[in-house]
Amino acid sequence: NAGVTQTPKFQVLKTGQSMTLQCAQDMNHEYMSWYRQDPGMGLRLIHYSVGAGITDQGEVPNGYNVSRSTTEDFPLRLLSAAPSQTSVYFCASSYSRTSGSSYNEQFFGPGTRLTVL
Amino acid sequence: RKEVEQDPGPFNVPEGATVAFNCTYSNSASQSFFWYRQDCRKEPKLLMSVYSSGNEDGRFTAQLNRASQYISLLIRDSKLSDSATYLCVVNTGRRALTFGSGTRLQVQP
Numbered sequence: 001n002a003g004v005t006q007t008p009k010f011q012v013l014k015t016g017q018s019m020t021l022q023c024a025q026d027m028n029h030e031y032m033s034w035y036r037q038d039p040g041m042g043l044r045l046i047h048y049s050v051g052a053g054i055t056d057q058g059e060v061p062n063g064y065n066v067s068r069s070t071t072e073d074f075p076l077r078l079l080s081a082a083p084s085q086t087s088v089y090f091c092a093s094s095y096s097r098t099s100g101s102s103y104n105e106q107f108f109g110p111g112t113r114l115t116v117l
Numbered sequence: 118r119k120e121v122e123q124d125p126g127p128f129n130v131p132e133g134a135t136v137a138f139n140c141t142y143s144n145s146a147s148q149s150f151f152w153y154r155q156d157c158r159k160e161p162k163l164l165m166s167v168y169s170s171g172n173e174d175g176r177f178t179a180q181l182n183r184a185s186q187y188i189s190l191l192i193r194d195s196k197l198s199d200s201a202t203y204l205c206v207v208n209t210g211r212r213a214l215t216f217g218s219g220t221r222l223q224v225q226p
Contacts, residue, residue, distance in 0.1 A: 033213065042121070042219065043216040044216075090161070105163045105166075
């Protein structure tokens, strides 16, 4: 199994450009999520999905869109990049789709390092 | 106030030392707790879950104190390879995990 894969690894954008960060998992996980990580801030949830066709907003959703047409893929779209979106983006997937589960280890992809000029 | 708070460190300890990290959480309804490890410029990986009765995994011991709303991680006999950032993670009952900003550990020879 490849686990969780993300592309690209690095990306530089100009303000106003749009792009899609790709995320795929081959573990048949129902739950997938996108986080951003900034220095001193920890990981903050952007959007998540509990299954194909179902998405919801996390803590910091503004400026990002997601879709989940298949179990495997969960792309993150930046609509109009801004310097404040410079960050490291992690995609994660999990066995569990229920918040009450005591075991919902998240498996992370290697991350995409995005710089917006 | 952050939902999950950690001392950012760094904790600089010699090989073989015992080191402990604490983490506090604000939501008393939090249901499950974890420690993740993150190496420099890498993705986080689960180190261990934290159970109410406390649990041990080799040199690592995790404790949960629900009354005081804190979680601890104890590392015994530190190795150079333990150098990393340790993330305290809490499931508050929403469909997501809340991550602390991490505590950096540097084990020195």
